[in-house]
Amino acid sequence: MELDWTYFFSLFSMGMFWRACVTVIELGSLSWIIGMVLGFVVASAELSTMAGLRALAKVYVWFFRSVPLLVLLVFVFNMPQIFPASGPVLSIPFVSGLVSLVLTETAYMAEIHRGGLLSVSRGQREAGHALGLGFLGVQTRIVVPQALRIALPTLVNEYVTVIKLTSLVSVISLQELLMTGQRLYSQNFLVMETLLAVAVYYVLIVSLFGSAFHWVERKLDLQRRQPPTLDDATCAQWLQALGPVPAANVSVHVPGQPLTxxxxxxxxxxxxxxxxxxxxxxxxxxxxxxxxxxxxxxxxxxxxxxxxxxxxxxxxxxxxxxxxxxxxxxxxxxxxxxxxxxxxxxxxxxxxxxxxxxxxxxxxxxxxxxxxxxxxxxxxxxxxxxxxxxxxxxxxxxxxxxxxxxxxxxxxxxxxxxxxxxxxxxxxxxxxxxxxxxxxxxxxxxxxxxxxxxxxxxxxxxxxxxxxxxxxxxxxxxxxxxxxxxxxxxxxxxxxxxxxxxxxxxxxxxxxxx
Structure with missing residues (x-):
């Protein structure tokens, strides 16, 4: 049986598919961003010196990496049956899907961040400490910028994974790409043409955002940055404008005064x-x-x-x-x-x-x-x-x-x-x-x-x-x-x-x- 190419190409002019694309991008991007932030918190807890906090973080990662996303989606969506107060929020498929994806992605992101944090050498932290930076100063100015650069390729790959995982949210009737396609081929039985179009939509989304992220990767790649040596004339101009070189902060011991x-x-x-x-x-x-x-x-x-x-x-x-x-x-x-x-x-x-x-x-x-x-x-x-x-x-x-x-x-x-x-x-x-x-x-x-x-x-x-x-x-x-x-x-x-x-x-x- 030949594919109906006319029907296939017509699917790219349908507004419902493009609206479904927006839903996929919104759901995937929000899950990725929130999961990345919360994952960093969990990763920091995993590396904490506090045994209780470290244990809680490890249990969280173990549990949500073990539970299948499909099971979690169904459970979260039906949570109002156990806790009726959550009904106004979790009965919305988009919200339930977002919560489920965030819970799962936080666990995976935590391990990605943990790898990045462990890759920053102890000497970097010690150098920050020696300059008088506090814990937060060391983390925000030294450790996190380096850890994110190290983890960025894996984080980008995880974004692609999240985009594809959004297709599972169709199980709770969210009108995303797969659900849109399912409703169409249940009416006209053109399954292969419809699913092929759905696959192309996913490829387009991943390619577009993947290219953007790879551009960011290249911009942040320090090995690509090769600033030149300043010429003698430029150095001379700077020195002329700056004046004399400052002396070190020195002093002479005076008898009777405290020792240094x-x-x-x-x-x-x-x-x-x-x-x-x-x-x-x-x-x-x-x-x-x-x-x-x-x-x-x-x-x-x-x-x-x-x-x-x-x-x-x-x-x-x-x-x-x-x-x-x-x-x-x-x-x-x-x-x-x-x-x-x-x-x-x-x-x-x-x-x-x-x-x-x-x-x-x-x-x-x-x-x-x-x-x-x-x-x-x-x-x-x-x-x-x-x-x-x-x-x-x-x-x-x-x-x-x-x-x-x-x-x-x-x-x-x-x-x-x-x-x-x-x-x-x-x-x-x-x-x-x-x-x-x-x-x-x-x-x-x-x-x-x-x-x-x-x-x-x-x-x-x-x-x-x-x-x-x-x-x-x-x-x-x-x-x-x-x-x-x-x-x-x-x-x-x-x-x-x-x-x-x-x-x-x-x-x-x-x-x-x-």
Whole structure:
């Protein structure tokens, strides 16, 4: 039996089909949007530290992914038989269909979002925390934009799925495409022609919106963005307009004034493994301390407690004479966050925000903390980029930069809030040897300006050259706190001193223990 092509083509001029298309688009789009928003809430609950909330979210996802949509549609539509008060709303097929689709799609969207959220590295959250951003600030400005970009292709695919699932709503007599087609072929028995036309309508809807979403994907694809390096003339014009490069926020310790930083009896354990066993350390304004020691000695853990990236089990950290962190403090408390804003942090793995330009990375914290002078903020950011030798790369994205360039941007980002102390957690260990020098030069320039700094490093020659004091850690304890000159020249036979000199590769012939 041949298809009636005349009848088939006539179906595309029927108003009832186009009205049904509008119904499908409205129902599918609303279900997708609402499900996407609620799915993100459920995904966040699944990743919550609260066990009860996490369990509820997991049960929701398990249940609504298990129940067939067709069963759910019939149940929701007949809900007024159990709860008569819901009759005025749920007796409307469109509303019942929307509720059923949202309940189902929220569960699927939650898993899509959870995958996106898990793909954002912990270092991104830590970088936001180190800039003084609260939980919501980290989520809305750092995590969510990255997670959505990661999840977008899957979310688009889910939109296509939702559009096709709307055909099931015909079971509760919603006048959508399939129901419209069913009513026609029940009258004229031209089943194949009618269903073929219905299929074409679905293809048209999916193709139209799919193309729009793919256009959005391409626009949001950071790898496609390749801003050029600014030429020398443009950089010179900017510098002329900006004026001199600002000095770091430095100070000189005055006898009798509170120390910049004091750590008293700091203890830290991971389960039964103790990484810090009662560390006491004092840092005066303008001091440059290099923290050295073998791997696993507690160096990184020590520096991370200073800006609350790691909680302390016992002890106290004092900042400018005021209690800053005590055991049991929440890292998001107002007192701790106020202190964090005075401390800049540069990470081993850079932790730049990939969805922002170099300039955007530097402006993130000032804008978040309420600065209203955007022109001045931009000027300061550009000056900082010039200071680290990267003004020509202001409009680029992190993926366009080398490791050494990214680390210098990270230094500029930390300086944007004009911190009183800078922390460096092995800033050169992730770099190729030829890139180390540029980063060390920037740190050295900060030391000459008088910036207070704590540097965890394996660069022994650099530590000897730049430091006022060298702190040697081993076994979670501070074993030695000494100046470079004393380390080189002290002739007293001391086993700890010998150990440190050997660790640093210094000649021990001048010291012979008795």
């Amino acid at each position: 930083l004091e750590m008293r009896g700091i203890h830290k354990s991971y389960g039964t493994h103790k990484v810090l066993g009662g560390v006491d350390l004092c840092v005066a304004a303008g001091d440059v301390l290099s923290v050295i020691g073998p791997s696993g000695s507690g160096k990184t853990s020590l520096i991370r407690t200073i800006n609350a990236l790691e909680k302390i089990d016992a002890g106290e950290i004092i900042l400018f004479g005021e209690s800053y962190i005590q055991a049991g403090d929440k890292p998001d408390s107002a007192r701790v966050r106020k202190g964090i804003r005075r401390i800049g942090m540069v990470f081993q793995s850079f932790n730049l925000f990939p969805h922002l330009t170099v300039l955007g990375n530097i402006l993130m914290a000032p804008h978040y903390h309420g600065s209203t002078d955007t022109q001045m903020d931009r000027a300061v950011a550009l000056r900082l980029l010039d200071k680290v030798g990267l003004l020509a790369h202001a409009e680029k994205y992190p993926h366009q930069l080398s490791g050494g360039q990214q680390q210098r941007v990270a230094i500029a980002r930390a300086l944007a809030l004009q911190p009183d102390i800078m922390l460096f957690d092995e800033p050169t260990s992730a770099l190729d040897p030829e890139l180390v020098g540029d980063v060390l030069k920037v740190i050295q320039s900060l030391a000459k300006e008088g910036m207070t700094m704590l540097i965890v490093t394996h660069e022994m020659d650099f530590a000897l050259q730049i430091s006022d004091r060298i702190v040697f850690m081993e076994g979670g304890r501070l074993q030695l706190d000494i100046s470079p000159d004393q380390l080189r020249n002290q002739t007293e036979p001391d086993e700890t001193l010998l150990r440190v000199r050997k660790f640093m590769g210094l000649d021990n012939t001048a010291i012979t223990p008795q």
